[in-house]
Amino acid sequence: MGEVWKMGCHMETVIKAYKTLSKIPSIVGGKLNSQGNRVTSRWSIRNLDRGKHTQYMIDYFLDTNLKVLSESEFAVDVSHEMLTAVSPKENYRAVIREEKEDKEYSQRKLYLEVWTKTTLKLSVDLISLDIHGDVYADSEFGCLEWSSDEKHICYIAEKKIKKSEPFIKRKPVDDKTKDPDEKMADDKNKDFDKKPTLTPGEEHIYREDWGEQMMGKNQTVVVVFRIADETFSILENIPDNLCPGQVRFTPNGDALVGVAWNTSGVRRLGLIYCTNRPGYIFCYTLTGKMKKLSEENKAVRSPRFSPNGDLVWLQREAGGPHHACHQLVRMSANTINSVIESDDYDVCDEISVVIDIVHNSEDICNEEIFYGIYCQSLPTKCFSSDGKRLIFSTQQQNEIRSYVVDIESGDITDISNNKENPGSTSVLSVQADVILASWSNMTTPGQLFAAKLPAAGQECEISWVRVSAPPATPPTPGTAVQYLSLRYNHEDDAVASFGALYSGRAAGAACPLLVWPHGGPHSAFCNAYSLEAAFFNALGFACLLINYRGSTGTGDASVFFLPSRIGTADVADCKLATEKAIELFPINEEKLLLYGGSHGGFLVAHLSGLYSGFYSVTVARNPVIDLATMYNTSDIADWCSIEAGFPFTDDGPNTEDHLLALRRVSPIVHAHKVTTPTAIMLGTKDKRVPYYQGLEYSRMLRANGVNTKVFMYEDNHSLSSLPVEMDNLINAADWFISMIKDK
Structure with a gap:
């Protein structure tokens, strides 16, 4: 690692570091075929010239020992594929493809394609069809699913809205020059060519959407495509106050199961990153009836069928912190069949808990410790071939770890690929008792591994085999990663411990320290590859990634500890973590840098105010600055009140004490x-933390004589589009270096 802040022409070095790291691909998905001997992997790489990520596909063919026999001769660009799904018998592959058709690339087209193994079977222009709006490909609603008989495909789309026009608008007059016979023919065809009636004056009616990164997504519909005659149907009898998503066919194809989110409230709240939104698992029969499968007042997600027809899903109580521990629950195939056949079947007593909410921690097989489920989805294929075991991954303290759970007994076994190096293991697919997973750590980019699922009771003996080639050289040589376990010795609070990850020099000359709390606040950093962290390490900075109390992966008690304590407990944790890092590692105490976004921006703004003489320089990305004003403009108004310590209601803070608490x-x-x-x-399209918060803060700092700089991007809360990521990372590094180079 170079000491860039000492260099005269540091910008060239900064730009070179980013360009070098941008050429490292990342794994975004992977599937196994039904025999478990073919891996279809999906990768993403930053394409700086196009200003976009390019996604591509590589196939690997495995022998009986999961060693790679061969792989694709060349990677195939699949950037235009929004959704893709292989049929159950592997006779077809369905694709929803996005294309730009005109020379200016402004005319957008969507096509539903069905491919055989040798040719394109059919292609349908969904835009010209005009039966629904945009197709959903996001992680909350999106799906593309086959029926077991390979005759139907279902997906989620925006409901078609009736067209409107201004109250006053000139219209074409009849062509009086036409021959009378032509006019008579036109009159006869009027009924066939009749355009839909336009309702005047409704084109500007406000329609609530799902907020951050889901602008324009208002009301979903379930679309079923029948392949034989190329016909589409929109499922009816779904109430208007429900938005269905994550839909899949039942194993015998006689019904659909999915998630329905409730929109009955006065105000629709943002959905992305929020697993607390009320809804239920539903079943929609071929007779057109929609039935609830899950309990009331629950937040549910990720329904999955086992080979035996049992249904599992993740659930927690609705409301409260935006992300928290989940249960894994199960409904038997017999119960689901009874629901489909009966009109008044009560299913609430038929739901069994496989893995319960973990308050602090619990012991599992082989003397391991388990802290609960915090993943937002299960793998699409996640069952053993006999349907008796489920494989999943979730945050656990400083790592993402993978587990096998016995559906009947609830026994949990850790199968993470950590025997050689600590890191994070995420299961991508399970087929024919072969598990495909990605693995990485902060110094090693993502790689594919496969393993055979051992016999029941012997899961800890799992042996992982590398599928994709490792990087030729580490992107940040000399970087060490260490876990910090931190605890208050005389703390009366119910939760007194938290963690952090350090990446940087373990010994040698003192270097600047990037103090980096995560956003959320109910999320967590993990020991997985990140271009952002690697970038700062490559420039000679050490990084301290802080999982303060309130972070996920350490028990539900930690999550629920933070509400009513934000701005105090989390700030104290960041300060303590900084002091511990100075004590343990070669850190230059005059070069302590603050870096964070969203709630992380909230924390670095707190730290720079409370400890301005301690920290040297700050970079804040879309920071939360004032909860009192954010309440009325954010797509997550509930976040403000819940984290400040009082219940959320649609009519807003109703006492002076509530307003003061926010402030x-x-x-x-x-x-x-x-x-x-x-x-x-700041991002001008940020619906989560409106950009005026940062502008207001910058004006106050400038009025007080603080050296302040604002960067404004046409992007959303994450600031993750490629041109924006490039600019804000390089400018952040430049700001840090410029402010500390003379210290």
Whole structure:
């Protein structure tokens, strides 16, 4: 790692570091065929010239020992494939493809294609068909599923809205020059060519959508495509206050099961990253009846069928913190069949808990410790061939770990690929008792591994085999990764411990430290490859990624500890973690840098106000600055009240104490104390933390004489589109280096 802040022409080095790291691909998906001997992997790489990520596909063919026999001669660009699914008997492959048709690439087209193994069987222009709006390919609603007989495909799309026009609009007059016979023919064809009636004055009616990164997604419909005659049907009798998604056919194809989110409230709240939204698992029969399968007042997601026809899903209580521990629950195939056949079958007593909410931790097989389920979805294929065991991955302290759970007994066994090197293992697919997973750590980019699922009771003996080739050289040589376990010795709080990850020099000359709390706040950093962390390491910075109390992966008690304590407990944790890092590692105490986004931006703004003489410079990305003003403009108003410590209601804070509570926990109360140079990166399309928060903060800092710089991007909350990522990362590094180079 070079000491870039000492260099005269540091920008060239910074840009070179980013360009080098941008050429490292990442794994975005992978599937196994039904025999478990062919891997179809999907990768993504930053294409700087196009300003977009290019996605491509590579196939690997495995022998009986899972060694690679051969692989694709060349990778295939699949960037235009929004959704893809191979049929159950592997006779067909369905694709929903996005294309730009005109020379200016503004005319968007969507096609549903069905391929055989040798040719294109059919292609349908969904835009010209005009039976629904956009197709959903996001992680919340999106799906593309085959029926077991390979005769039907289902997916989720935006409901077609009736067209409107202005109250006053000139229209074409009849062509009086036409021959009378022509006019008579036109009159006869009027009924066939009749255009839909336009309703005047409704084109500007406000329609609520699902918020951040889901603008324009208002009301979903389930679309079923019949292959034989190329006909489409929109499922009817789904109430208007429900938005269905994550739909799949039952094993025998006589019904559909999915998730329906409730939109009955006065205000629709944002959905992405929020696993607390109320809804239920539903069943839709071929007779057109929709029936609830899950309990009331639950937040549910990720329904999956076992080979035996049992249905499992993830659930937690609705409301509360945006992300928390989940149960894994199960409904038997017999119960589901009874629901389909009966009109008044009560299923609430037929739901069994496979894995319950974990409050702190629990012991599992082989003397391991388990902290609960925090993943937002299960693998699409996640069962053993006999349907008796389920394989999944979830955050656990500083790593993503993978597990096998016995559906009947609830026994859990850790099968993570960590025997040689610590890191994170994420299961991608399970077929024919072969498991496909990705593995990485902070110094090693993602790689594919496969393993045979051992016999029941012997899962800990699993042996992982590398599928994809490892990187030729590590992207950040000399970087060490260490886990920090931190605890308050005299703390009366119910939760007194938390963790952090350090990546940087373990010994040698002192270097700057990037103090980096995550957003959320109910998320977590893990020891997995990140271009962002590798970028700063490559420039000679050490990184301290802090999983303060309230982070996921350490028991539900930690998650629920933070609400009513934001701005105090999480800030204290960041300060303690910084002091511990200085004690343990070669850190230059005059070069302590603050870096964070969203709630991480909230924390670095707090720290720079409370400890301005301690920290040297700040970069905040879409930071939460004032909860009192954010409440009325964010797509997650509930976040403000829940984290401040009082219940959310649609009519807003109803007492002066509530308004004061929102203000008191906000970093804006410390803005007058800030002296650290501060750069702020903002997105104009941010629906989660409106950009005016950062602008207001920057004006206050400038009024107080603080060196402040604002970067404004046409992007959403994540600031993750490729041109924006490139610009804000390079400018962040430049800001840090410029502010500390003379210290």
